[in-house]
Amino acid sequence: MSEKDKRNATGPDEASAKDKGTFDMDATQILTGNPTVFDMANAPTVIMSHSQMAKALAKQPAADGAPAPIQSAIPPAEGARSDPEATQIMAPRPAPTPPPPPSPTDPLLESTVAVSSASANTISGATTAPIARSAFAAADAASTPTPPANTLPQGNNSETTDIRKVGRYQIHERLGRGGMATVFRAHDPGIGRDVAIKFLHASLCEDEGCRTRFLREAGAAGRLSHPNIAIVHDVGEIAGRPYMAMELLTGVSLAEELNEKKTLPVREVVTIGIELATALNYAHGRGIIHRDIKPANIMRMADSETIKVTDFGIAHIENPTDESTDRTRAGDILGTPQYMSPEQARGDRIDGRSDLFSVGIVLYQMLTGVRPFRGESLVAVATKIATEEPTPLEKLRSDVPAALRRVVDRCLAKQPANRYQSGAELAEALTKVLAAIDEAAIAKERPRIVPLRVKWAATMALIVAVVMGLTATVITQRQVAAMMSQVSEYGASLARFIAAQNAAAVLGEDWESVEVAVQEIMKTRNFERVVVVDLGGIVRVSSVPGQASGSPYVAPASESLSKLDGNIAATRYQVNGESVLGFESPITFHDKQVGKVALGIPERPLTQVARLSITLMIILAVVTVLAVAIAMYFVADWFAKPVRLLSESMGEIAKGRFDHRIAEKRKDEFGQLYEVFDAMASALQLRQAATQHSEQATIMGSTTVTSFKSPSNYVAPAPDKDAAPASHGPTPPAA
16 A cells, blocks of 8 residues: 555544644644644644643753743733633544445445546645545545646646546545645536635544534635635535635745745735735624735735735634624634734734734745744744844845835734734835835836926026126236236335435445345335345345345346336246246436346235135125026926926826816916816816717617617516406506
């Protein structure tokens, strides 16, 4: 016997025991008695009471650094019942006798046909595992499938599969198996539609609580009709075996996609979040809490970007008027540990905000590729969920917008009051994030333009700058020339004055008196040099260091500037890198030249004044340009506002909203333009109304003609038993 046959031959209790000892990825598990805490790398869905978890944890050896037992780390909520009174999802029971193999006369097994099992359809929320019960065990034993593309992870398939008829459904193949139920691909010949049919495990059918839960929650899911929730077509029992027939989905689960891609684009994450929040808001509004939101229970349709929320197998139904619907009490722990909310991990009473915490975990995983709360055991994960904050998103992915980070952080708030209070509120927040992302993308792709206010401001600033620059240049040149003329006149006057004061001494060759006079002049520090030369060109008195008296006079290399009145020559020469203005004036006595004076005046004061003047002119020009630019910017912006208003109004007309009006009065050209626009919109609205009226009249006329011409529209009144027999002839139509 093959290993698969051995598994199929296992009795219901043995199969259930195996269920208790294994964790399948994303499968709903039922833990009773003394379960063991298993590896959390592949997190299962757990259904157990708080006390059961405590018992399980008490048997685990404490490793160094391991978190505290769950009864101390996350105690049950106040008012939760102790273990003897806690609600058990499945109570221990005596092992029943395994059922015999199905016989050809089994009422659940009516026909067998071999077909090809290649399928691209999938249903989420179950994993492949053996089952054993009557016709379902036989159907399972007849196939050893292998997973094709776009099928459930770990799903089975084969080249040939027996079709077994269960009730009215033709079972084609097994798609997967979870802790509570097995999912088959089936065909409903009554409506000619393939469905995914989920049967409760035979090992659980004898537990009245599980049967009631399955049927109640299947019925609840069947009441949900939303484009983002998998449709439940039928719910019932076949030979004591509860089932639900669901929409057969084509696509892959979000878990499969994340296993392959690790992360998703930001915009894609936001759109998935909006659809998920919208679906949950719809379910919450009808009193249904999913309790097991995770990537494996979110299907992405192959032919669109639509998602479907699946597997309401452990959903909680709120009905304040019917206490029988509240079968999950404080102390029960249901869900997938790594996607639980803090209150769900504690076994507290939950509401829709618990699902929104799970949505936050899914968003975090789609953005970063990792779950926010990870650990080696259920205790470690539950403790982190209840007490620790996840790694900030910006440290794991830098391109996540700040607004989206805030949305995820709010979803993951420990206290339900700090989260979004409804799926609609979360969807609204994500819609704003999506709008911001799209706006940024449009702005990035939009061709760059220079706003009118910037153009006008820059143009006016440039014009003013050019004008001010030319004006400042001319003014500065004229000012420097005027100052140079004044300095030249000043230097020439000083040279003539010194020559006149020392003419007699030079004539009498009283050089001592001349030297005393030169020394007094140099004390003012306004002169670079004073040199007195006799008629023979010999230096007699000099303030220049190193120039000895009695040496021939040699004028410094200079640039001739001009000849001034009184035969005074003006020059410019350099001394130690500084410019000096030189003046040579003859010394005359009674109009007879007896020598000459060479006077040097530093040009630095004049240069400083000129530079100060230029600086002030530049400052004036810059201030003027800035003032004009700023003023023109605001003026242009003032002009741009009517343009923007008109542009937005034209956009409304382009969308067909002919009732839009500007309705703004202005006493300028823009006011006239607004009036013309409103008149145009009114004309278009009247034309639209006339067109619609004409179309309605045409439709009504066509309907009237059809009603008179078509015999099928004729309805005769019901005969009156007490009335006299009707005369021959057509019966008039009822009024």
